[in-house]
Amino acid sequence: MKDETLNQSSRRPVNANTDLRLRTKQFALRFMRMYVALPKTELAHVLGKQALRSGTSAGANYREAFRAWSGPELVSKIGDCLKILDEPAYWLKLLVESGVVPTERMTCLQQETNEQLAIFTTTTNKATSRMNNPL
Template identity: 35%
Template sequence: MNQIEFKRRTKQFGLAVIRMTEKFPETRLAWVVKDQILRSALSVGANYRAVCRAKSDKDFINKMRIVEEEADETAYWLEIIEESGLLRAEELDGLKKEINELVSMVVASIRTKSTNLNKER
């Protein structure tokens, strides 16, 4: 997957999370969780854009680790949403699948870049 496609995919994921949070009930718990998942989910795409501007391989790896952390945090909040009963599991299946795929791709990219960087030494 190239940078343009990954940028599009992370943005679409963020937009899907926005739409998902609009289904939340009007409670204090929902407000807190909504704030947290929006921050982490939207940060995935925003931080990936920073990756695309990396100045070196080390910079790329460090920025991708931030993307990995934000994506993993988003997966956590999706689990909280399901287990707290804010939304049903069926409503979250697509988002959970997508964030797991994004995390896998980010981790693979970090490993590849790290391996290549170590070979150059």
């Protein structure tokens, strides 16, 4: 919540980077809630822990990208976010296909994962294009 408050109090306009920072944070929080709500079985714990770890790391890596020293480093770090987002998609599928969680309980989280994959794919492609074709 601090990010939203700081944004409002400083009267900075919300831009795509800020929006994606908030969205990746909300994504991580959804994975935390999903993990807590899983059945208390060994299989749910093992798969859920993997999903939790991978689902919470995209936002941290996205924030790290903005500490890059150069354009190529920025592109590389945003590309890392793309790779990282593919992992929770895998664990969510395993949670569903193993029968640990019904499909309908994971639909929204799977959809958000796919949307973020698309966003980071576009972001990576645009950043690469800008780097290769400077104005």
